[in-house]
Amino acid sequence: MKINTSEFIISAVKREQYPVDNRVELAFVGRSNVGKSSIINAITNRRKLVKVSQTPGKTRLINFFLINNDFYMVDLPGYGYAKVSKKEKASWGNTVETYLTGREQLKRVVLLVDCRHKPTGDDILMYNWIKHFGYDVIVIGTKSDKLSRMNLMKSQKVIKDTLKLTSEDKLYFFSSLNKEGRDELIDLIFDDVVESKVEENK
Template identity: 80%
Template sequence: MLIKTSEFIISAVKREQYPTDNRVEIAFVGRSNVGKSSIINALTNRKKLAKVSQTPGKTRLINFFLINNDFHLVDLPGYGYAKVSKKEQASWGKTIETYLHGREELKRVVLLVDSRHKPTADDITMFEWIKHYGYDVIVVATKKDKLSNNDLRKSEKLIRDTLKLTSEDKLYFFSSLNKKGRDELIDNLFGDLASEE
């Protein structure tokens, strides 16, 4: 699948602000500093589609992007940023949960984890949440370029064990920096859900 066009549609907090055109949605979620904006920009080949911030935890809204005039890529707020007040963390959690709860257009959630570290308690909770709501989930480990092949194997085992992934659960590694395997990742994430051209 080729991503030919991508455009920002709307930032939303409340359910009534979400798009109502019934297009399929694929949501991206992860910790504040996992490189979510970078991977969205790498996949869409747009430098500034999703705003990359020097301060983790900047995305407090749900951002909807229209891809190929066909489906929405949804950027959910980053979680787990320690320098934010508990109250603010709770409000992001509520924003994410409101979106996940009964969103019929949502067909898949891509959970981003940092390939260099063991998934956190927040990552585990998020994975369980997605499963609880019955959505298809794919785990993508970011910052692949920082690991040797040997470390990659260790990281894969650690991520699979920590999140209790089954053999059916999909896990991919990706670097937004060198974009190796970008086309393959696009096919794996979106190919089966995109409309045939």
């Protein structure tokens, strides 16, 4: 699949602020500093589609981006930043849970984990949360340019074991810096979901 156009549509906190046009949605979620903004910019080939915050944990909004005038990429707020207060963490949880609860337009969630580190308790919780709500999930290990091929193989095992991924679960590594495998990643994330939507509308 080729991404030709991408544009910011709206930032939302409440359900009534979400788009209501029933386009398919694919959401991205991960810890603060995992490189979520960078990977969305790399996928869309737009350097500043998503602002890369210098302050981890700052974003508390759900951002909707319209792709090819056809479907939405949804940027969920990052989690796990230690300096965020309990009140802010609760607010994040409510915002994300509201979005994940019964969102029929949402067809897949992309969970980003830093491939240099073992997935945290928050990552495990997020993965299980996605599964609990019944969404298809793809796990992407970010910042893969920082590891050698051998260490990437070790990271793959650690991520699979920690998140308890099955042979059917999808795990992919990507670097927003060198963008190697970008086209394959786009196909992995979007192709079957977008194609199935097209088939349904025939």
